[in-house]
Amino acid sequence: MAAQSTHPRVRFAPSPTGVLHIGGARTALYNWLFAKHEGGELVLRIEDTDRERSTPENVEQILDALRWLELDWDEGPISQAERAEAHEKRLRDLVESGRAYYDTATADDVRAYKEAHDNAGYRGQPAEEGADGAAIRLRVPDEGATVVDDAIRGEVRFENRVLDDFVIARGDGSVLYNFAVAVDDLEMDITDVIRGDDHLSNTPKQLLTIEALGGEPPRYAHLPLLHGPDGKKLSKRHGAASVQELREAGYLPAAIRNYIALLGWGTDDDTTLMSTEELVRRFEIKDVGTSSAIFDEQKLRWINGRFIREMSLDDYTAAVAEFTGREPDEKLRAACAIAQEKAQTLAEVWPLIGFLFTDEPELDEKAWKKVMKDGSDELLGASLEALREVETFDVEPIEEALSGVVENTGAKPGKVFQPIRVAITGTSISPGIFESLAALGRERSIERVERALARLKAS
RNA sequence: GGCCCCGUGGUGUAACGGUUAGCACGCGAGGUUUUCAACCUCGUAGCGCGGGUUCGACUCCCGCCGGGGCUACCA
Numbered sequence: 001m002a003a004q005s006t007h008p009r010v011r012f013a014p015s016p017t018g019v020l021h022i023g024g025a026r027t028a029l030y031n032w033l034f035a036k037h038e039g040g041e042l043v044l045r046i047e048d049t050d051r052e053r054s055t056p057e058n059v060e061q062i063l064d065a066l067r068w069l070e071l072d073w074d075e076g077p078i079s080q081a082e083r084a085e086a087h088e089k090r091l092r093d094l095v096e097s098g099r100a101y102y103d104t105a106t107a108d109d110v111r112a113y114k115e116a117h118d119n120a121g122y123r124g125q126p127a128e129e130g131a132d133g134a135a136i137r138l139r140v141p142d143e144g145a146t147v148v149d150d151a152i153r154g155e156v157r158f159e160n161r162v163l164d165d166f167v168i169a170r171g172d173g174s175v176l177y178n179f180a181v182a183v184d185d186l187e188m189d190i191t192d193v194i195r196g197d198d199h200l201s202n203t204p205k206q207l208l209t210i211e212a213l214g215g216e217p218p219r220y221a222h223l224p225l226l227h228g229p230d231g232k233k234l235s236k237r238h239g240a241a242s243v244q245e246l247r248e249a250g251y252l253p254a255a256i257r258n259y260i261a262l263l264g265w266g267t268d269d270d271t272t273l274m275s276t277e278e279l280v281r282r283f284e285i286k287d288v289g290t291s292s293a294i295f296d297e298q299k300l301r302w303i304n305g306r307f308i309r310e311m312s313l314d315d316y317t318a319a320v321a322e323f324t325g326r327e328p329d330e331k332l333r334a335a336c337a338i339a340q341e342k343a344q345t346l347a348e349v350w351p352l353i354g355f356l357f358t359d360e361p362e363l364d365e366k367a368w369k370k371v372m373k374d375g376s377d378e379l380l381g382a383s384l385e386a387l388r389e390v391e392t393f394d395v396e397p398i399e400e401a402l403s404g405v406v407e408n409t410g411a412k413p414g415k416v417f418q419p420i421r422v423a424i425t426g427t428s429i430s431p432g433i434f435e436s437l438a439a440l441g442r443e444r445s446i447e448r449v450e451r452a453l454a455r456l457k458a459s
Numbered sequence: 460g461g462c463c464c465c466g467u468g469g470u471g472u473a474a475c476g477g478u479u480a481g482c483a484c485g486c487g488a489g490g491u492u493u494u495c496a497a498c499c500u501c502g503u504a505g506c507g508c509g510g511g512u513u514c515g516a517c518u519c520c521c522g523c524c525g526g527g528g529c530u531a532c533c534a
């Protein structure tokens with residue numbers, strides 16, 4: 001096993017498909033939390049031995065998503081291209097030392113071999129060097145076992161006799177992932193690798209490669225995979241499945257960090273809401289669970305709402321400004337002030353305050369029908385009179401005036417307030433009615449109520 | 460098929476040989492209330508199945524079932 005280091009070098013390697021999935025985000029977060037908690041450094045390696053997938057644009061999108069999530073790294077991104085020389089050299093070393101050999105066997109050949117040998121691992125016959133299109137395979141020992149000492153699952157044992165001599169380089173000389181990553185981990189002095197469970201079965205290959213190279217392997221930790229609500233692997237079909245989509249849906253980076261940290265890891269004292277600082281302080285890789293989890297957006301919504309309500313007005317205004325592409329000016333700040341308690345996500349804010357930023361709010365006919373009943377015209381008329389007489393158009397005087405209407409008419413508060421709400425916002429859902437009126441201002445409030453009244457009388 | 464991992468309410472988790480199986484989201488009811496939220500109270504629902512081991516098993520062992528991963532000259 002790797003030597004204990006007081007200064008861990010942790011590497012993580014998101015797939016550069018252009019989309020940072022929730023699972024990938026969680027892996028990145030755990031790597032980040034681990035590195036911070038242990039006081040080590042985080043190395044970002046791009047898994048781009050597949051050149052078709054990892055276009056520069058895709059890579060940049062992944063980096064963007066990570067930056068937005070506020071997960072920074074100390075070194076990298078390291079790309080395949082800049083490591084090519086090292087890979088070739090190690091490859092040559094292995095062939096020269098006899099630990100790897102040229103082989104022309106096809107996938108069918110390998111299958112046939114296994115069938116003939118009771119599912120034993122494939123063992124090839126070395127071909128002439130440079131034989132046409134020959135790939136290079138690593139020689140796997142026949143005896144013993146390759147054991148992964150996993151920080152989360154404990155020892156996982158793979159019998160060498162069932163492991164194939166696997167291909168480490170293609171016929172054209174280019175190297176394969178399991179070889180490349182093993183060489184990089186070794187040469188870059190990586191001490192800890194935290195990644196998805198789907199790599200557990202690949203780990204013996206990497207272990208064997210490092211062993212053949214005469215190096216010490218890093219410590220591994222394999223995270224259980226994430227699934228969608230149907231228990232299948234999480235994908236776009238399950239709604240928001242990527243960090244980019246979560247961002248568009250109006251979630252806060254800190255809330256996402258809190259939520260996905262809890263997907264597979266929990267505290268011993270039932271704490272749910274945690275600042276990132278607290279996450280860093282409490283995160284222990286050994287406490288990560290072993291069973292796969294299902295991404296549940298409802299709980300994320302709840303956590304996000306809690307984070308929103310705890311933000312300062314300035315931070316909140318800035319977040320809303322960024323999300324809506326507006327200036328975080330006084331006007332927006334005032335609007336945010338009356339809506340902060342109401343929204344679970346940033347996306348829900350604008351529908352609540354948009355009426356303040358338009359001359360004529362869009363009217364929700366359904367809401368109008370539901371609210372404007374018999375007698376609404378009289379109550380609205382009375383409210384209009386009361387509003388006209390308010391001296392200072394602030395929350396308290398407005399409340400006083402409208403409460404007077406409720407008292408004088410003996411109507412239920414809702415009968416008085418809802419028509420006003422629809423009149424000034426166009427909908428039946430809005431921030432507090434007094435706050436909304438005050439924010440809209442005298443002129444516009446009165447004008448809108450007049451307009452509604454006219455429409456009411458006309459019908 | 461072979462190899463490997465996993466299995467506590469609908470969801471995320473805690474307890475890990477002895478508790479009325481805890482917490483949170485959700486859901487339901489009530490309260491508060493100018494709408495919607497928020498907030499408060501109460502409630503709902505769980506150890507996949509079958510064998511062992513043990514005085515005692517959610518916890519340990521075995522089998523089964525279920526889910527997932529790998530099994531590429533993909534990553």
